[in-house]
Amino acid sequence: MxxxxxxxxxxxxxxxxxxxxxxxxxxxxxxxxxxxxxxxxxxxxxxxxxxxxxxxxxxxxxxxxxxxxxxxxxxxxxGLAPAIDDPARGQFLRWMSFVATQVYAHFWLKDDPSRLVPDASLHSQVSRRIEARITDCWAVMERETTGFAAAGPWILGQGPTVLDAYVAVVSRFRPRRRRFYAAAPRLGEAVRRLDADPRLSRLWDERYPFFDGWEDD
Ligand SMILES: N[C@@H](CCC(=O)N[C@@H](CS)C(=O)NCC(=O)O)C(=O)O
Structure with missing residues (x-):
């Protein structure tokens, strides 16, 4: 390089x-x-x-x-991902893809519902339904990754990996963190560890500041 x-x-x-x-x-x-x-x-x-x-x-x-x-x-x-021969590698790829396709991809429409729904009177309904779907997705991810709790406090046990960083950021989009914590308490603990990681404090301050009420909808 x-x-x-x-x-x-x-x-x-x-x-x-x-x-x-x-x-x-x-x-x-x-x-x-x-x-x-x-x-x-x-x-x-x-x-x-x-x-x-x-x-x-x-x-x-x-x-x-x-x-x-x-x-x-x-x-x-x-050490930002399980190595290629690590048994956790498959789950790492699975959940990276899940965050991208089942959660993040929704924001193309949520940020501007008129991209698919011309009737502006329906936009708040579209937004609410997307938020409900995203919340369900976090709950699914929580259930399916519970087994990693025995291996450590990060999403895949060991970490932090880029999956922790990905979820820490995407879970701050709407619906914000309160609903995320309720749907996915263990994932919530992992991302709060990353929120508090001193190596990232300057980055969070400059690029995604925590303001009063930042976790609320
Ligand atoms: N599939 C893309 C989605 C990226 C994306 O939606 N980025 C947003 C910002 S968070 C953006 O650039 N939006 C501009 C637009 O849609 O016009 C990815 O995973 O990187």
Missing amino acids: SGNFVLYGGQGTGAVAVEAALVLAGQAYELVDVPDAQTLGRLLPQMRQVPRLILPDGQAMTESEAILIRLAELLPHA
Whole structure:
């Protein structure tokens, strides 16, 4: 690897999970801040989304799940994922994909229901139903990962992995953390450990601040 990691990301977006992974690995990176939709359209007209990570070899990656898994592969010293021959690897891939496809993917519609539902009078209903579905997904993930509790306090027992960072960030989108904690108490404990990790305190302050009432809907 010759160049730098360059991350296009915005405050309070999924890109913060990628930043968290880079920080946990002690990996320097350059951040291109994308604060609003106008800047997104100007900087990334060809594919209007963050995170977008330019790898040191110059190739661009989008898709948070793939980026996080690739970072764990490229920065193995950080132990951000179970190794390829670790029995937990399959569950790691399973839940990374689940967060991306069953939870995060909903925000394309939730952020702007008019993308699929022209009738504005239905938008709050769409939003509520998406929130209910996301809450159910967290409950499913909680039930199906309970067995890892014996191995340690992180989602897959050992950690933190990029899965902990991913869930810590995505569980802050609406529905916010109160409902997440109620649906998934053990996952809630894992992400609160990461909220409180001193290595990440500056990142959280700058990129996803905890404000009064931040856990409430
Ligand atoms: N599938 C993508 C989704 C990324 C995504 O939805 N990013 C949001 C910010 S959290 C975004 O860039 N939205 C801009 C838009 O939809 O116009 C991923 O997992 O990275």
